[in-house]
Amino acid sequence: MKIDWASLGSVFGVSLVITVALVALFTLGIMGLSRRERAAAQGDSATLAVTGAYACFAACAAAVAYGISLIVA
Amino acid sequence: MESFSLILAIVVVTALAFDFTNGFHDTANAMATTISTGALKPKVAVAMSAVLNLVGAFLSVEVANTISKGLVDETGIRPEVIFAALVGAILWNLVTWLVGLPSSSSHALMGGLIGATIASAGVGAVHGDVLVTKVLIPAIAAPIVAGLAAMLATRLSYTLGKKADGKAAAKGYRTGQIASAGLVSLAHGTNDAQKTMGIITLALVAGGAVAPDSDPPMWVILSAGLAIALGTYLGGWRIIRTMGKGLTDLQPQQGFAAQTSAATVILASSHLGFSLSTTHSVSGSVMGAGLGRKGGVVRWSTATRMFVAWGLTLPAAALVAAIAEYVTGFGSWGTALVAVFLIASSAAIWKISRREVIDHTNVVDVPEEPAGVVTTAIAAVTPPPTGTITEDLTATIAAPVAEPAPPATTSV
Numbered sequence: 001m002k003i004d005w006a007s008l009g010s011v012f013g014v015s016l017v018i019t020v021a022l023v024a025l026f027t028l029g030i031m032g033l034s035r036r037e038r039a040a041a042q043g044d045s046a047t048l049a050v051t052g053a054y055a056c057f058a059a060c061a062a063a064v065a066y067g068i069s070l071i072v073a
Numbered sequence: 074m075e076s077f078s079l080i081l082a083i084v085v086v087t088a089l090a091f092d093f094t095n096g097f098h099d100t101a102n103a104m105a106t107t108i109s110t111g112a113l114k115p116k117v118a119v120a121m122s123a124v125l126n127l128v129g130a131f132l133s134v135e136v137a138n139t140i141s142k143g144l145v146d147e148t149g150i151r152p153e154v155i156f157a158a159l160v161g162a163i164l165w166n167l168v169t170w171l172v173g174l175p176s177s178s179s180h181a182l183m184g185g186l187i188g189a190t191i192a193s194a195g196v197g198a199v200h201g202d203v204l205v206t207k208v209l210i211p212a213i214a215a216p217i218v219a220g221l222a223a224m225l226a227t228r229l230s231y232t233l234g235k236k237a238d239g240k241a242a243a244k245g246y247r248t249g250q251i252a253s254a255g256l257v258s259l260a261h262g263t264n265d266a267q268k269t270m271g272i273i274t275l276a277l278v279a280g281g282a283v284a285p286d287s288d289p290p291m292w293v294i295l296s297a298g299l300a301i302a303l304g305t306y307l308g309g310w311r312i313i314r315t316m317g318k319g320l321t322d323l324q325p326q327q328g329f330a331a332q333t334s335a336a337t338v339i340l341a342s343s344h345l346g347f348s349l350s351t352t353h354s355v356s357g358s359v360m361g362a363g364l365g366r367k368g369g370v371v372r373w374s375t376a377t378r379m380f381v382a383w384g385l386t387l388p389a390a391a392l393v394a395a396i397a398e399y400v401t402g403f404g405s406w407g408t409a410l411v412a413v414f415l416i417a418s419s420a421a422i423w424k425i426s427r428r429e430v431i432d433h434t435n436v437v438d439v440p441e442e443p444a445g446v447v448t449t450a451i452a453a454v455t456p457p458p459t460g461t462i463t464e465d466l467t468a469t470i471a472a473p474v475a476e477p478a479p480p481a482t483t484s485v
Binding site: 002003004007008010011012014015016018019020022023024026027028029030031033034036037038060064067068070071072073 | 129132133202205206210214218219221222223225226227229230233234239240241242245246249252253256259260263326329330333334336337338340341342344345347349
């Protein structure tokens with residue numbers, strides 16, 4: 001009996017890293033948007049936070065696109 | 074298709090029936106968290122999942138080909154064996170749906186094939202080591218991998234996102250959940266609809282209706298895609314309730330972390346060559362997300378029942394398939410008997426399920442939940458937001474006709 005520990009290990013590692021990274025990015029993006037909401041309530045703007053937020057969301061969208069390309073391939 | 078025999082037609086219909094049960098059994102995988110956190114309305118969620126399953130079915134025929142080409146020796150397989158395997162798998166799917174437990178449709182199918190093969194060719198025809206490496210280890214590994222990832226992600230999301238609040242955060246988590254649930258649906262369509270296509274093609278090859286080594290015919294792709302989409306749309310509400318509410322209580326952040334972890338694990342595993350079951354990954358990630366929140370609880374009694382169901386999936390489907398294969402061995406009347414038994418027991422299971430109907434209207438209310446009662450009471454007292462006023466109006470108009478009960482309690 002041969003169990004492919006190497007590929008199981010890589011599935012484990014890759015899943016862990018990608019999940020945590022994606023959720024972190026997404027949370028950062030949401031924080032950026034919340035900051036804009038708070039700033040807007042006080043009449044300020046939060047350009048840096050918003051730019052960062054959209055960069056985070058773009059990275060997440062890229063990950064989703066890569067996921068779709070994996071499904072299609 | 075000159076030699077399209079009756080048994081072949083029966084196998085095709087049974088395979089499509091399995092595909093249908095597969096669809097409604099696995100709706101929960103993609104949509105349970107989305108529905109229970111309220112990111113999408115139940116009907117909208119299953120409709121979206123159905124469409125993506127259908128799209129996924131057309132994306133590639135790679136999985137279908139690995140089943141129909143080379144995995145099994147076509148010369149040794151008779152359509153009756155496949156029929157018996159499908160009977161075992163369908164019945165197991167229906168029984169687990171009735172008790173509302175998520176279990177792997179692929180394992181049920183594999184168990185069915187193993188049981189039917191044993192009955193037809195003896196125990197020697199099954200490779201025990203393949204069973205361990207392809208079934209046992211993945212079944213243990215999937216929930217651990219997905220659960221750990223979801224737990225860490227949830228924890229991180231709560232630590233990082235302390236200052237994430239307000240409308241922007243709610244909208245954001247909602248969008249994120251919908252995106253990751255869509256990804257799971259799409260992956261499910263490409264994987265599971267194709268399993269049925271592979272089975273049908275295998276039967277067609279075995280019955281001599283299609284040349285060996287050919288791709289699935291167009292009508293097979295279309296009907297398999299439609300069957301799984303229809304099953305998905307009808308929704309296995311019992312399983313959705315268990316997964317979305319029964320295992321743990323999910324907040325939007327947790328739902329997002331769980332669904333992202335599940336999508337990642339499913340895609341990573343199928344592309345790094347260590348296939349993990351969708352159902353096991355999603356259940357694991359839901360529990361992981363439950364553990365990741367401070368004060369979050371996992372209902373281990375429900376989880377234990379689910380684990381027991383996972384352990385029973387393969388032997389139970391195998392046993393039914395073996396008996397079915399034995400009976401079909403008596404000739405045409407044996408096959409007819411098995412077909413009648415399948416239809417009768419499916420009808421009986423459906424009949425039992427009507428005693429306590431769970432559908433899109435009550436999928437998110439768990440009766441014995443004190444917190445749920447409080448929330449519905451609060452919802453009934455506080456003035457509704459502008460969006461739901463129409464609903465409230467119809468309820469008020471309808472009230473004198475029926476019992477004058479408050480709208481919140483009608484669904485319980």
